[in-house]
Amino acid sequence: MIQRRDYGEVVKLAMDTIWTNKLRSALTILGIVIGVSVVITISSFVNGFQSKINESVSSLGTGIIWAFRLDVFTFGRLPTEMLQRKELTYDDAMAMKDLPHVKAVTAGLRLFNPNFGVGTYAVKYKDRQVKNTILEGDMASVKDVYDLDLKEGRWFSEVDDQNRSNVVVLGYDTAKELFGDESAMLKEVTVEGQLFTVVGVAGQRKGSIGGQNPEDNIVMFPYWTFKKLHPEMKDNWISAKATSEEAVPTAMDEMRELLRRRRKVPFNKPDNFAIFRTDAIADFWNQITAGFFVFMFAVTSVGLLVGGIGVMNIMLVSVTERTKEIGVRKAIGARKRDVLFQFTLEAMTLTGVGGVIGILIGAFFTLLLRTLTPIPAAMSFGWAAFGFSTAIGIGLIFGIYPAYKAAKLDPIVALRYE
Numbered sequence: 001m002i003q004r005r006d007y008g009e010v011v012k013l014a015m016d017t018i019w020t021n022k023l024r025s026a027l028t029i030l031g032i033v034i035g036v037s038v039v040i041t042i043s044s045f046v047n048g049f050q051s052k053i054n055e056s057v058s059s060l061g062t063g064i065i066w067a068f069r070l071d072v073f074t075f076g077r078l079p080t081e082m083l084q085r086k087e088l089t090y091d092d093a094m095a096m097k098d099l100p101h102v103k104a105v106t107a108g109l110r111l112f113n114p115n116f117g118v119g120t121y122a123v124k125y126k127d128r129q130v131k132n133t134i135l136e137g138d139m140a141s142v143k144d145v146y147d148l149d150l151k152e153g154r155w156f157s158e159v160d161d162q163n164r165s166n167v168v169v170l171g172y173d174t175a176k177e178l179f180g181d182e183s184a185m186l187k188e189v190t191v192e193g194q195l196f197t198v199v200g201v202a203g204q205r206k207g208s209i210g211g212q213n214p215e216d217n218i219v220m221f222p223y224w225t226f227k228k229l230h231p232e233m234k235d236n237w238i239s240a241k242a243t244s245e246e247a248v249p250t251a252m253d254e255m256r257e258l259l260r261r262r263r264k265v266p267f268n269k270p271d272n273f274a275i276f277r278t279d280a281i282a283d284f285w286n287q288i289t290a291g292f293f294v295f296m297f298a299v300t301s302v303g304l305l306v307g308g309i310g311v312m313n314i315m316l317v318s319v320t321e322r323t324k325e326i327g328v329r330k331a332i333g334a335r336k337r338d339v340l341f342q343f344t345l346e347a348m349t350l351t352g353v354g355g356v357i358g359i360l361i362g363a364f365f366t367l368l369l370r371t372l373t374p375i376p377a378a379m380s381f382g383w384a385a386f387g388f389s390t391a392i393g394i395g396l397i398f399g400i401y402p403a404y405k406a407a408k409l410d411p412i413v414a415l416r417y418e
Helices: 007-020 022-028 030-059 090-096 142-146 158-162 172-179 223-229 248-262 279-321 323-331 336-372 381-407 411-415
Strands: 064-068 102-111 121-125 128-138 150-153 167-170 188-191 194-202 218-222 237-242 274-277
Touching (some): 022 279, 030 336, 030 381, 090 237, 158 223, 167 172, 167 188, 279 336, 279 381, 336 381
Parallel strands (some): 128 218
Antiparallel strands (some): 102 128, 121 128, 188 194
16 A cells, blocks of 8 residues: 555556556547547648748749739638739839849749639640640749759740740650650640640649649740730739749849839838748648647647546546555555545546557558558657647546545545445
């Protein structure tokens, strides 16, 4: 019988109690197990998701700045004022070429499904075709802005652009689907009923969240060739590359000042366009992943609350069942705080075991995510520690009342309890 604070002996007694009542203990800590496993699984998913986003952002290159009429990296419905803004123009992009801290700039027009980030067009070669292809018109300088690599061939030139030549550069996946292991050079592909000569194939880009990168299923046209195909398109997306990463803020200020002058924005009015860097993508996805964490805490809180109530209930039952034991302990000298400590530690041990099981289950689901999906889910030591600490804290919070009830029992009454 434990009389004073012997930590090892108290833990052993707690484990014996749990082991003796295996089914009851398992049902008691079920909420704890669910809560902690959800924390581990979702945090692992978000960590992997975030690493993919960072990888995709880094693959764009360094020192990239974008200008567009809308602030696209925002949640919710865009205000009417923003939707009514004038489009940025090709001439706006050309004017930026002379800015001191801008190394290269390109204007781009793109046809794709903005909701899913994939194209909606089919590209054909003889009896083969590839679907969901993005169509994009770019200035010849696009390769300098994004540091794009070529698998074979060449990029279209300014001469191709000025002459509105029917030449294209295919994305890596587009060329692979159409030509397999054959060379795509100087082959003619059909896009929207017109023939275009392939002069280059872009190198493969890094994978995206869904595995294959949608940017690899693309057909890139010279800017004015694309305008000949789609003269109705006017919404230019301007991409610029700063002279260095350190020069990005200065280049952004230069671009902003230039666009304000060209668009005749009064000095006391806000910009009627948006300028942002690649960090905006990461910030945008951070807002999305914040929703995952809100969901995680909501589910976890319910599981932990249920688990905490179960722990309190089972500890109250345990106090009732061991009333005589408590009386004997007090009769031979155990103090109130000794009894309080023992029962509190038992509750914390019970929830701690639930926390460990939850971490193991979370690790199992993390492994499944890594195996069955393209998300490189990764467990975080910090979140594992948080889950375990929370489980222990639940044991402390919900175990303190039963422990207090045990500690204040009158020894004489307890010894006579049957």
